[in-house]
Amino acid sequence: MTKFESFAALHVPGKPLILFNVWDAGSAKVAERAGAKAIATGSASVATAHGVDDAEGLPIVLALANAERIVAAVELPVTIDFEGGYATDEEALAGNMAALVATGAVGCNFEDQVIGGEGMHAVAVQAGRVAAARRGAGPDFFLNARTDIFLQAKPDTHDQAKADAAIERAHAYAEAGASGFFVPGLADLDLLAKVCAASPLPVNFMAFPGAPSAEAVAAAGVARISHGPFPHMLALKAFEDAARTAFAE
Template structure:
């Protein structure tokens, strides 16, 4: 039986290469089992996907208790390490609230978190304050004996926050500060340009995580460039929602219940994957 501490250590090790850590972000137990069955070594959640699945818009609208309930189910279902997108930690203005959220994540059985520096009002949290949160999170992991893996995200590249010529230097400044505070990985979403990604790899003092988006280099190319982690964000949820909408439209328009196409998962297979869940 792999302990929670061992899972945390393994998750941290996976950021050191040589292979890139690809994360198809999920939102429930079914997604966790499908990702694990497909051979991925980590299960990661997406905050937007989890919020939508429970009837909330993205943007820390999902109550912390409901988020942690889902994390507990996912972590109990998966045998591999689980890392959780906690957005701004449910405490944009409070270190203690971020620690409360992270403690809940550890209690639920997960071993990693994604913490962003957006302030919820279209701006960015003060670097020193964000670093204070990361220092406190590092201390929490040490106290708990579980070296929680901290993926520090900056929203510098989010449209409208900064002018284009300000984005790169500010991203480097922020992410290196977060690394110095104790972050294990540095997340710069919304970057697809290869020269920009290469420059981030060069100037950052820790493993770089980017968001999978149309137009970005392939995983093999990113790996060769030195990127260590790639997340899909809400892409899997949006793909599933698109398929569901198309099938519903077909049923309404021509009265035919069509499958999702070749390779569709069938009832017995899905039920088999969930046997581990029902045995909890």
């Protein structure tokens, strides 16, 4: 079984793959040592570690170099948070995906928000982008299509209409060649269960402080749980606390 196949096989609804997101080769080795089944980066964590802003503030050459170092550091399959693919043009996007595959990564997150702008790409436009990403990445790469519907709306506005809009995108992205469907920001278990039941793709939930438990979201049908920027934030907080103690001595 290839790393592509073994990684895809880890996505089981009701028994989700747990990804504790890393930011560099060192944190990837720690996650592997701690018992990870796969390694995933978080774009915000990688950007912060490089001293730049998220939303593709990190130059693509550095993003690719960081991915290559992480892949070389561990034996596990590695998926990269590749944001919007660093391109709007479909041919450029396909080329960037091919470059990501060349690092040895087996998958990536690919989001539908407009990087550097407002809102999200229209469904048809993003489906075309997913198709271009698939052309560049090849048939086996795990293309985790992310929708920002729930991140861009306050939790108290999350309703059936937004869930229906997400389900529409899940079907469009699946038809375009996506492998998974990521719904960060959605924490309403009833809506999450509806999305999981209707999605043709395995659904990825993002854990955060105060979110429903892994057991609860697994019961909703989630196949993958990632932790986004929060592991890096936790590490930085521990570092800062220790530094303040040292400086106060």
